Amino acid sequence: MPESDYPVGSVATTVRIIEALNEFGEAGITDLSEQTGVSNSSVHKHLDTLQSLGYVRKDGTSYSLSLRFLGIGNEVRSQREVVQAAKPAVDSLSSTAGAVTNLMLVEHGYGVYAYRATGGASNMNSYLPVVGDRVHLHATAGGKAILSQMEWDEITEIIETNGLPKLTDKTIDSRDALRRELRSIQDRGLAFERGEHLPSVQCVAAPITTTDGPVGSISVSGSIDQMSGKKLEEDLAGLVVSTTNEIELELFRD
Template sequence: MQQDSEENATEVKSVTKTLAIIETLQGLDGGRVTEVANELTWPKSTVYNHMETLEQCGYLVKEGDIYNLSLRFMDLGEYVKNRDEVYSLVEPRIEALAERTGERVQFVGEEHGKCVFIRIAMGDNAVSTGSRLGRRRKMLHATASGKSLLAFMPESESEAIIESIDLPKLTPNTITERDELHEHLEEIRDHGCAFNYEEHIKGLRAVAAPVKRQDGTVVGSISVSGPAHRMSGDYFTDELPSTILGVCNEIELDIVYQ
């Protein structure tokens, strides 16, 4: 939860500490005061006071001396999941696409420079990629969905995100140079689709295209991913992109007329 000095001018440190504790408990899958304090290198008294307050307010549950996130977060998550009506319009479309392709289909948005998994549908042959609803990843440069979002969002926003990340090398195919990424994004704009040639996970390929509102604003990106041996040839470069673009077009019509 590090921020630069300009952003820190408005930071409320008690809120920052509380959120850090919540995220740490999630990462630990629950924990004791000592475990959280050790993870954050904070005094145990500070962690105890924050965790007791969260428990009293209903955001943590305590079993013995172990604290965990409460079901209160499920209610908040369900609200966020359905906050934008577009998300509900996407769901049946990507479920049908997953059934048609047999692969993993994801609807991904961008928030604070990170990919956020908003909807996931699994076909009969879908493989796991470690993603889950709500998970956030700072890897827009290495995924089909991420590159699709970067390519079609306003250039100033895209540039700010690219400048804020290190472009880490995740596989031998990951783009790690900004100039190369800019050229690649231009190709995506021309083509309409983004491709992931094992750039995030070795052996996994994906195709993605953006979903836009009537004013051209990108609301998210739909991707289909699968093993490289299935994602190959004309199916990968022509047939699948055409199918995804068609689904995106259908959703965009739903946005306008429903």
């Protein structure tokens, strides 16, 4: 397909060059030009850009893909493994609790809802973030559960990049308050959300951790009327912890 047929033609050209390099293993500009149908000068510009970004290595007149692609591939594979391991457990928890149950992963310092089961509580979907949405970690139970397993230096980097926006009057918006909250979460192994992301929603979450650190979290969400007191802090909390333990064992077996 000609470059002009793509919304961003230059991106399509870059991808063709990357795919050709992957096929060759190592190649020069002329070989890549012949393989992709892109002019020598254009191939050279794309390779220079990829090299400056760390995605391509140059040895003399030959180019090859760098190990940076390996890191990206491992990250994608890891996320897929977590989703596949978590799905049955999330479905089971949602059915038992009769409530919306979420799997959250981390991407670029934000929480991403990677999977959800409604447990018959379909009315909640009208105002909860949808699967694929990004949310601030500090304002959600799932996000705080993940943050509680990170080093403070890493958390500071996230704060400096994404900030601590105050989404409701109950959202934590200071570093000191967040640090105290995360210490409390570490002690009890659970994170609670009481109107911090959405005023009418409460939530309980626990982190999913492996030897590599936190990989996500499981949370159960509901309205303030549905979730409060013993139901939130004991009944659902216990189910959430049991579910994360089950997922961690499944990941360990894999």
